[in-house]
Amino acid sequence: METTNCFRLAHRAMRRSVYAKRYYLSQLKKNEGLPIYFFNWWPCEKFESLWFYKFVDNNGLLGSSSKRFRFCSVFGMREVLSYVPSDVKVFFTGENIHLPQWRKYADSLLDDSSCDLALGFDCFEDERYMRFPLWLTNMFDPILDSQSISRRCEQLRYPNRFDSSRSHFASLIARVDVLGIRKEMYDVLLNVGRIDCPSQVLHNDDTLVTHYNDNKLEYLRNYVFNICPENSNSYGYVTEKVFEAVCAGCIPIYWGSYNNPEPRVLNHDGIVFWDRQNGGKQAVQTVMDLWANPQRLHDFIMQPRLLPTAEEEIEKTLVGLRDRLKELIDNI
Numbered sequence: 001m002e003t004t005n006c007f008r009l010a011h012r013a014m015r016r017s018v019y020a021k022r023y024y025l026s027q028l029k030k031n032e033g034l035p036i037y038f039f040n041w042w043p044c045e046k047f048e049s050l051w052f053y054k055f056v057d058n059n060g061l062l063g064s065s066s067k068r069f070r071f072c073s074v075f076g077m078r079e080v081l082s083y084v085p086s087d088v089k090v091f092f093t094g095e096n097i098h099l100p101q102w103r104k105y106a107d108s109l110l111d112d113s114s115c116d117l118a119l120g121f122d123c124f125e126d127e128r129y130m131r132f133p134l135w136l137t138n139m140f141d142p143i144l145d146s147q148s149i150s151r152r153c154e155q156l157r158y159p160n161r162f163d164s165s166r167s168h169f170a171s172l173i174a175r176v177d178v179l180g181i182r183k184e185m186y187d188v189l190l191n192v193g194r195i196d197c198p199s200q201v202l203h204n205d206d207t208l209v210t211h212y213n214d215n216k217l218e219y220l221r222n223y224v225f226n227i228c229p230e231n232s233n234s235y236g237y238v239t240e241k242v243f244e245a246v247c248a249g250c251i252p253i254y255w256g257s258y259n260n261p262e263p264r265v266l267n268h269d270g271i272v273f274w275d276r277q278n279g280g281k282q283a284v285q286t287v288m289d290l291w292a293n294p295q296r297l298h299d300f301i302m303q304p305r306l307l308p309t310a311e312e313e314i315e316k317t318l319v320g321l322r323d324r325l326k327e328l329i330d331n332i
Contacts, residue, residue: 230256
C-alpha cells in the first residue's frame, strides 16, 4: 500500500513537472522577440504596455547587449519559475503572499538562488529585497523626473483644490469580500446614507459601466466618501485602493496595514480609519459628524492628503529601483 502511494505521488509530481515545462514554454513564446520577459504575470494584451517594461525602457536600462530582465510574479505555478533563465531575474508581487492562497510565494522567491531581486510590500532587510508597494505603479509614471513626481504629488495632495462640490454620500467598489470586511462596513454605514456599489460586491448600481465607461476615478469624483478597505490586514500591505480614493478627491474610509498605511506618504488626518474591534463606532461617528456639518466636511476634504515627506519617499524608492536594476544588469 505504501509503495503504491509513493508511486502515485511520484507520478503526480512528474505530471506536474511536465505541465510546468509546457506552461513555461507557452509563456516563453508570448515573450518572443522582446528585450524584457514576463512570467506568471497579470494578464495583458501587450507586455510593452506594462509599468515595469516602460520603467526599464524609459530609464535607459535595456542597453545594447543580449542580457535580459526577466520579471516574475505569483499568477501561475511556482515550478515554472525554475525554468526561467537567470540573466537578471526580478520577482514582484502586489498580493499579500502571507495568505494561504499565495503561501508558495511567501518567501518572495528569495529561497530561489537565481532570483536577483525581490520586490513587494513587506518591510524587512535582505540584500536581495527592496520594498516596492503596488500603488506606486498605479499612481506614478514609469520615468524618473523630479519635477513630474512633485507635480503628481501636488495633484494627490490637493485633489479638491478646484472642485469641492459632491452630490453623493459614499461608494464601494470591489470584486471580492473574502473576510467580510466590506459588507460589515456597508451594513453599518448604510444608516448614514446611500452607498453605491457598481462592482460585484453588493452590486446595486450600473452607472460605472453605463455612464463612466468603467473609469473608476471619474465615477468616484461624484462621492464624498469611498469605502476602500484592503482585502487583508498585514503590516505594509497597501494597494492602490486608498490612493485611488485620494486621487478622486474622496475621503477614504480605510482598513488595512494595521491602520498605518504609508506613514511617510499619506496624511492620516485625511483618512477615516475603521476599527473592527469596536465595530467601527468611531469611524461611523466621524462620518456622521462630517456628513451633517458642511463646514467641517469642507475643512476635512480640503486638507493636504499627502505629507511633506511624500516626494522624498517616492523619489527615493523609484531611484532605488533604477539603481538596483542598473547594478544587476551591469554586473552580469
